[in-house]
Amino acid sequence: MTSLPTDNRRCLPSIDSVWSVIESYLSHHCCIESYSSDTTETINPLDALILTLLVDFLPDTINIVDTCLASTSGTSTVTLLNARRRRTITASVETMNSPLIEKVHNYAAEFGHCEHFLVHPTSAIGASLTERKYLIVVDCRNAPREFGIQTIQQWMNRVPNCSLVVMGADHAGSSGIVDGLTSHLPASHQIRIIRDMADALYNCSLCLISPRNDSDTQTALTRIQHLYTGNVRYIDLLWKMNEAAITASGADRVAMETHPSASPVMQELQTLRERLAQEKQANIKLRQRLERTEAALALVSPEHRLIQQIANGVHDSDDRLESELDSRENRRSRKLRRIVAPDGTWRHRTITRSRKAIGMWRTFGTMYVIRRVLRGPVSA
């Protein structure tokens, strides 16, 4: 098979560039063909990158004590061997006969790291550490909380002024190792949790315990933090995206309605809603009734007008009839009077005076008539 054009460009460190080395070690030296990168038998890929960056960002080369060779199947040691600013890697092991030591030795020999790789039993390691400054890597992922805290304290007592990188740190406030360490930590040291430095580092399980006056490790951590923070916070993007989704789905309305503190307000709202619905129904019925009435009225009015007209006509004709009858009666009575009491006779004068008196009585009443009679006739 021919090969591609060579590309000797230097690569910036990434999880893939760090993990590919570990993969190569696992497949060639441990003969593990298939494995999961999220198993606790190896170092976590993101932890491997951050550990590499932490060492590479130190201003001077540093000696490292790796206590995780057995618990990470040698992958932590391989990671540290490939860091550029490491001086020696001293593996602290319980037993010197572990086959893993030979595998890591073979890997170191293949890549020319033999002189930088040392192995010492844990019990005797204190005496062999003569340098002032060390970085110690401890694995607490599968250890009970108290055991992990005890291990860390032992190392701090054994190698004062060292910095410790602890694998398996959990969130502050979760009653794990970090909370336990916080209460046991001497005032001269401080603890920094890597996952709290940036949103993207959430999956990192490392924390760093270092002396407060160790500015080198603090600077290295700051540089790592800058690598994973930018113009946009990832969590802000997620927040905005979720907010838009919630707004679109109306889920916040449901949340508001079901929240315990919203109960009295929601009841009142419900009552008002019901009343409003009832009012609306009543309005609708009234409107319908009005429409029916108007419709009926619209039908009745012309008939009513017609009846009125007819009635008026009847009244008019009644009036006319009455006046006609009256005039006929008057003519008959005048005719009869001319026969019975012709004009100029005393009968005519008597009838005329009687009619006048009757008229005055009707108009002015009985007493007026009596006074007139007693007074006698009034001259003109």
Add this chain to the structure above:
Amino acid sequence: MIAQDGLTIAIPNWNHELLLPRAIRSGFETLSILRQKGISGEVLVIDDASRDGSVRLLRQLEARYYQQGLRVRAFQTNAGLSANRNQALALSKYRYIAFVDADNEIVPENVPSFLKSLVQTGAAGAFGTVLLRSATSDTAHHAFSNEPFQDRMFECNHIDALAVFDRLQLIDEGGYMNQRWEDYELWMHLAASGREILFLPLILGYYYILPSSISTDPAENTHLDALSDRMKRVFDQVQARKHLPLNSRHKRYHPELGYF
């Protein structure tokens, strides 16, 4: 060991910070569909010394999505698209590879058909129809790369770089040449070397026309005549190609139908 039945979606990136998430998302959607069919995959982003914030974005995305199959390699010096694609060929874990430009996106639903076609036929590459969209549009206004390999390729390119390849055959042929229009040169090289190139009548991706795309850059387009002359000089000097057998000529294929 090369996984024989998986697919790498390679995204070479150079200063496409704002468009990169779209390409990566389409890659993840493709992985999801492949996983449903029991096919492994990965999204491999090769950054060619970007300076616009792409590296920071990639670092953060890799920290969050490494376990889901996102791999990032960021180089410190710029070497061009050909070198980046060749790096993708070298770093890929799987037998098959799809190249997606950082400003474009792949159509996830159709990728299994392209992969199946390569497995069934042993061809070197399979391409499909690419739809053209403007930068902010979600509908296409044109389709191209929608014909099989024809003799007029020796006159003018009509196949896009977005395609699925058998990585080993590409490596055996020397990968991409370091020149302009390296994807055109690769198609010609594969055809002239007797490799099989398939056309599937399926949409493989969306090509977004951006204001500063190479395809709209007048400076790039002034070299077309010189490039065309060079292609003819290299691949069809005596203008006899159309009379010679060509394994890639008019190869239309569909995994359900076979050659048609």
